Amino acid sequence: MAVKLSDQEIEQAFYDINRSSNRLIAVAICLYFVFGLFLALFYNTFQIALVAGGSCMLAYFAVRAMLPDSNLHQYVMSAIFGIFSAQFIYQMHGLFEMHFFFFVGSTLLITFRNWKLIIPLLLITVIHHATFAWLQYNGMKEIYFTQLAYMDLQAFLFHAFLAAVIMGICGYWAYDLERSTLRDAINNNVLARQLANVKTNIAFAEQMSKGNLTVDYQVMDDTDELGKSLLVMQQNLRSANERETEEKFITTGINAISDIIRQNTTDAQSLHDELIKGLVKYGRFNQGALFLYEETADESYLQMAACYVYGRKKHLKMQVSPGDGLVGQCFLERDPIYITTVPAGYIRITSGLGEATPSCIFLVPVKTRDEVVGVIELASFSKLKEHEKEFVQKAAENIASAIISSRTTTRIQKLLAESQQRTEELRSQEEEMRQNMEELTATQEEMRRKSVEAENHFNAIEESGIASIEFDLDGTIVTANRHFTELMGYRLDEIKGKHHRIFVDKVLAASQEYADFWSNLRQGIARPGEYKRVTKTGAPVFIKGSYSIIRDTNGKPLRVLKLASDITALKKKEQDLEVARTLLEKSKQSHAVMDGAAVTS
Structure with a gap:
């Protein structure tokens, strides 16, 4: 410049x-x-x-x-x-x-x-x-x-x-x-400006080193890259400091909520009251209410479990159906609702100086990852900052876990009482259970024996040299043994997950005959016989075997198992014999014609 x-x-x-x-x-x-x-x-x-x-x-x-x-x-x-x-x-x-x-x-x-x-x-x-x-x-x-x-x-x-x-x-x-x-004057001027910038930058850096991140600073010269960097550093440090303060606010608040949960594990109502009280006081809100979801055989609703106005507890009773009003809407949508234009008459905060409408309403679902147990509704005269909203949402997650845990404890206590009543019934069933266990043990032994037999059967097939391949009902290859992959010239990873049509020529793959073939297999109809197939290199190969159906315990077709042996050499010999037979017939016909001509002459 x-x-x-x-x-x-x-x-x-x-x-x-x-x-x-x-x-x-x-x-x-x-x-x-x-x-x-x-x-x-x-x-x-x-x-x-x-x-x-x-x-x-x-x-x-x-x-x-x-x-x-x-x-x-x-x-x-x-x-x-x-x-x-x-x-x-x-x-x-x-x-x-x-x-x-x-x-x-x-x-x-x-x-x-x-x-x-x-x-x-x-x-x-x-x-x-x-x-x-x-x-x-x-x-x-x-x-x-x-x-x-x-x-x-x-x-x-x-x-x-x-x-x-x-x-x-x-x-x-x-x-x-x-x-x-x-x-020289320009150089001296530049040096003087640089010296002034350096002094200003040093003073600015000293202020930041003392923790004063709000000190005003302006870059006096566009060429002062150090000043620009210091200004960016101030902004970054200020942002980091603000974020640290916000994170500290969130962490401290969550710890306070956790302490309340630990101190109120026996009385559910006390837990609800202390949670909403702690939330309102720590976040400096003006009013708060906790609605919990209740469900009976006839209806479901959100019941106000606790309400607190800053400085004193309020005793109110209210029921809201899911979907009704902001509370019901927040429950159904499972997302926070933040409004800064509060509808007239929606809520009024009463104090010694009179009544006033809050500046904002914040509703947060009290939920875990899988379940919504209620809604927290908070009112404040001042607009909420993002970290305050984040604190409430994280606190709501902890509150949800505490409420679920409290309900689970109550349910467990109830179940414990019921289990004590059934103890005698269980004792009377011990002998029956023991007999069942013996039968189960015998059944397991039989299953192990059959499993060993099945494994030996499979090993025998492998040792026999028979090629085997398994398909889903739609023709997708599940697995194949070594004899089959060697016969077709593929590796297992090259065919696994692909369709059976890679083993047939394009004309057959597009034919109705091929579609009917797989339709029969899906219906559980086995298809034994001799088949012409195509190897990886495109060479024809003839196999003899059967497409058999593997069924589940209910007899429903599950997969298709093909067992086959290579008859390509046999087919070639048959073709050679057929060719020789044809040539012999033609030769005999030719000799007969010649003999007839000789007699005539």
């Missing part, structure tokens, strides 16, 4: 330079005046030295005194150097060496580092040379430009060109020094 200096900053950057140069120029002008008096000794030109030189010196110091805040005196000074140089040439009757004072003046002007100051000197030099040269060579003897009898145009042009070059070089030096000064 480019840094620009204001006029005031530029003036400040050249302040010391101008002050030093002004002192130097003041001395130089005085020396110029004194030098003019010295030159007056040669040709008695004291009048010129005093009038012209004194006027120049007076003009310079007068402008400088009258306009101290302006740099006009510098341009006057540039013109004065030109006038002094012309004066010296005149005083020495055109002595050529006096022309060098134009260059001395331009050199002195470099100290101001302002190339524009060369312009007045350059203009006076051009005007003086052109005018005085023309006047002198046109016969005016009192005008002195040079001691030469005549200067032709070529010599004059060379003279003027060299003068312009020297003054141009001086102007360039002044311009280059000016740029260097401005660059």
Whole structure:
């Protein structure tokens, strides 16, 4: 990003330079005046030295005194150097060496580092040379430009060109020094700003290190990346601190609710009262009520189990049907309801100062993951923050677990009493149970024996080399043994989960015959026979076996089991024999024809 200096900053950057140069120029002008008096000794030109030189010196110091805040005196000074140089040439009757004072003046002007100051000197030099040269060579003897009898145009042009070059070089030096000064000023300005930013950042960081995260801070410079980072860090720390405070509020509140639950495990009504009281007081709500779901053989409803207004318990009785009002709606939808526009007459909070409508109503289902046991309704004069809502929802989960646990305890106690009544009945049934256990043991032994037999049967099939494969009723492959996968050229993971149609050609797979084949199997009709199938490489293979039905305990078809053996070689021999038989028949027919022809002939 480019840094620009204001006029005031530029003036400040050249302040010391101008002050030093002004002192130097003041001395130089005085020396110029004194030098003019010295030159007056040669040709008695004291009048010129005093009038012209004194006027120049007076003009310079007068402008400088009258306009101290302006740099006009510098341009006057540039013109004065030109006038002094012309004066010296005149005083020495055109002595050529006096022309060098134009260059001395331009050199002195470099100290101001302002190339524009060369312009007045350059203009006076051009005007003086052109005018005085023309006047002198046109016969005016009192005008002195040079001691030469005549200067032709070529010599004059060379003279003027060299003068312009020297003054141009001086102007360039002044311009280059000016740029260097401005660059230094910019760098100093940047360093000063950076230093100020660093000091501000250090102070800001110290405040944050002391825990003051609310201190105001503004980035003064767009290039101050550290300041921006500190500001982001402040915002992050503030957010983290707020979140930590909110999480602490939630955690502390949940612990308080847990303590209430632990301290009220024997009396359900006391538990309800203390829970709603603790919830209202900790969350600084103005009023709260706990509705619990009750169900009988005839109806179901939400019964107000406890109600608490901040500072005192209220004794109210209310029943709400599921779906009626906000409480019933919250119960059915199983989601919190938060409203900030409370309907007129919905609820009023009474205090010593009168009655008032709350600013918001928050209803939360009292639920676990699987069950809704009630609704908590809270009213407050102030709008709730998100972490306060989160606290109530988490507290509702704990309350739901406590209520379910309390109800479960009550139910267990009731069941315990009932179980004690049935103890005698159970004892009378012990013998019967013992007999049943013996029968069950015998049954289990029989099942183990049959299981061993089935396993041995399966192993025998495996050892026999018979290929087996199992399908779902829709034709999806469940499993296959090694003999089948080797026969078809697949691995088990390549066919498992795929349909039986991968083993048949496309024409058969799309035919009605194939659809009827699987329809029969789904109906429990076995399909034994010989089948032509296709291997992974597309080669035909012939198998002989049966598609048998595996049924469940109710006799319903469950899966399809296919047991098969490879008869491809046998089929090939049969085809070869058929071909040979056909050729033999054709040969016999041919011989018969030939024999008949021979007899005829």
